[in-house]
Every structure is written in structure tokens, then in C-alpha cells.
Amino acid sequence: MGVFRIRWFFALLMFGLFLPMKPFVRFSMAETKISAEEIIEERNCRRCHTLLGKGGEVGPDLSEVGARRDAEFIKKKLLNPKSMHPGSAMPPFRGTEAELDILVAYLSSLK
Numbered sequence: 001m002g003v004f005r006i007r008w009f010f011a012l013l014m015f016g017l018f019l020p021m022k023p024f025v026r027f028s029m030a031e032t033k034i035s036a037e038e039i040i041e042e043r044n045c046r047r048c049h050t051l052l053g054k055g056g057e058v059g060p061d062l063s064e065v066g067a068r069r070d071a072e073f074i075k076k077k078l079l080n081p082k083s084m085h086p087g088s089a090m091p092p093f094r095g096t097e098a099e100l101d102i103l104v105a106y107l108s109s110l111k
């Protein structure tokens with residue numbers, strides 16, 4: 001009997017640990033969008049670009065940039081704006097490779 005009780009105890013313990021984790025697994029897709037939005041806020045892209053209704057007009061509106069430009073173009077543009085448009089006022093992106101990937105995936109999904 002004692003062995004069964006211990007097994008039940010562990011089964012319940014594992015269940016109790018797993019249940020609170022579930023929302024994190026389910027919402028991890030939405031998080032990609034949130035962190036791209038956070039990077040955009042942090043790097044002040046809206047100083048020059050309108051994105052989904054908010055921001056400046058120095059550069060083009062990025063709300064549907066994925067319909068005009070592919071991921072490769074966007075990545076090159078972020079890393080070295082002058083290589084795409086000599087004399088560009090846009091500063092090159094300074095951040096981690098992971099942040100760059102999130103940003104590129106997000107922007108190219110805007111169609």
C-alpha cells in the first residue's frame with residue numbers, strides 16, 4: 001500500500017508542476033510578436049516609420065512592408081541601410097542576431 005501512495009503523490013506532484021507551465025507553451029507564438037514590438041519600441045523605429053497607425057514619416061510606412069520586400073531585403077536593409085539606399089538617414093541595427101531574426105520575421109510577415 002505504501003508504494004502506491006508514494007506513486008500517487010509523485011503523479012499529483014508532476015501534474016501540479018505541469019499545469020502552471022501550459023499557458024507559457026500555448027502563448028509562445030504570440031510572444032514572438034510582442035518581442036518584435038518591444039524591439040521596435042526600444043530601437044525607436046517609430047521616430048521615422050509609421051507602423052500600424054503610429055509613428056513618423058521620415059521613412060516609408062512599414063505596416064505592409066512584407067508585401068513589398070522579402071526577408072532577405074529587410075535583413076540587409078537593417079544591417080546596412082546605406083548598402084540599399086546610399087545616403088540613407090536610417091541608422092544600422094545594433095542588437096543580437098536573435099533580435100534581428102525576430103524583427104526580420106515579424107516585418108516580413110506584415111502583408
Ligand code: HEC
Nearest residue numbers: 043044045047048058059060074077081085088089090091
Ligand atoms: C532616422 C530615421 C530612421 C530610423 C530611426 C529608422 N529608419 Fe528605417 N528607413 C528610413 C528611411 C529614410 C528609409 C527609406 C530608404 C532609405 O532612405 O534608407 C527606411 C527604410 C526602411 C525599410 C525598407 C522599407 C521599404 O519599403 O523599402 C525598412 C524595412 C526599415 N526602414 C526598417 C526600420 C526599422 C526596423 C527600424 C528600427 C530598428 C528603422 N527602420 C529605423 C529611416 C529610418
